[in-house]
Amino acid sequence: MNDDAVVSLEGVTKRFRDFWLRPIVAAVDGLDLTVRRGEVFGLLGPNGSGKSTTIKMILGLLAPTSGKVRLFGLSPRTVAARARLGYLPELSYLHPFLTARETIMYYAGLCNLDRACAASRTRELLAMVKLEDVASRPVGGFSKGMARRVALASALVGRPELLVLDEPTSGLDPVSTKEVKTLVKALARSGMTVLMTSHLLADAEDVCDRVMILNRGKSVAEGRVADLGESLEDFFLAKVGNVDEFVLADFLS
Numbered sequence: 001m002n003d004d005a006v007v008s009l010e011g012v013t014k015r016f017r018d019f020w021l022r023p024i025v026a027a028v029d030g031l032d033l034t035v036r037r038g039e040v041f042g043l044l045g046p047n048g049s050g051k052s053t054t055i056k057m058i059l060g061l062l063a064p065t066s067g068k069v070r071l072f073g074l075s076p077r078t079v080a081a082r083a084r085l086g087y088l089p090e091l092s093y094l095h096p097f098l099t100a101r102e103t104i105m106y107y108a109g110l111c112n113l114d115r116a117c118a119a120s121r122t123r124e125l126l127a128m129v130k131l132e133d134v135a136s137r138p139v140g141g142f143s144k145g146m147a148r149r150v151a152l153a154s155a156l157v158g159r160p161e162l163l164v165l166d167e168p169t170s171g172l173d174p175v176s177t178k179e180v181k182t183l184v185k186a187l188a189r190s191g192m193t194v195l196m197t198s199h200l201l202a203d204a205e206d207v208c209d210r211v212m213i214l215n216r217g218k219s220v221a222e223g224r225v226a227d228l229g230e231s232l233e234d235f236f237l238a239k240v241g242n243v244d245e246f247v248l249a250d251f252l253s
Contacts, residue, residue, distance in 0.1 A: 096140025145176025
């Protein structure tokens with residue numbers, strides 16, 4: 001594996017089977033992918049293209065049917081690899097009766113930080129996500145954008161080397177979307193490696209260094225955003241002409 005590769009997939013396929021163990025769909029089909037240290041990499045595609053399945057294999061939540069997945073050169077199921085990882089799922093389930101401060105402190109405890117370090121890290125993260133003024137409010141009363149920022153802060157408690165974001169702006173209004181993108185760009189400037197999935201091209205154009213476009217579990221294009229034509233939308237339309245019209249409209253919105 002390349003020394004600067006944080007994530008590496010080689011010929012990875014994931015087939016799901018029915019009750020009788022017959023293969024019914026290849027959610028990911030022969031995928032090669034490399035995320036290098038210090039970059040923001042976007043895994044793009046319409047809903048059902050294989051993005052979330054790929055992320056679950058990188059996190060070690062799913063085992064590939066064939067091929068090799070490596071995280072920092074290790075199996076993603078090892079404690080050593082997972083200790084260097086932060087993850088923001090598409091849907092964040094927060095304890096509604098905990099405050100924003102208590103929520104982050106809770107995750108700091110899971111990262112084995114002592115109380116003084118946990119309190120210091122919590123103050124730092126509350127300032128980063130601009131929630132200091134509402135730190136003592138229960139998160140159950142937060143807007144979706146505010147709750148998303150709490151979840152992002154929680155994913156950063158352990159100072160991860162790699163941050164994985166699954167649809168980080170899903171369901172957010174324009175103001176909240178801009179806030180999340182600003183945070184991602186700030187983390188990238190600090191040197192963190194970021195892998196994000198999205199079905200919205202605008203997200204990738206705003207924050208990603210390189211992207212891969214998936215369609216039906218296969219890579220149809222990969223490269224630097226600046227090299228993929230005048231816009232990712234034009235490039236996508238040129239490369240993927242067989243996506244259902246409804247799904248394509250969702251992707252380009």
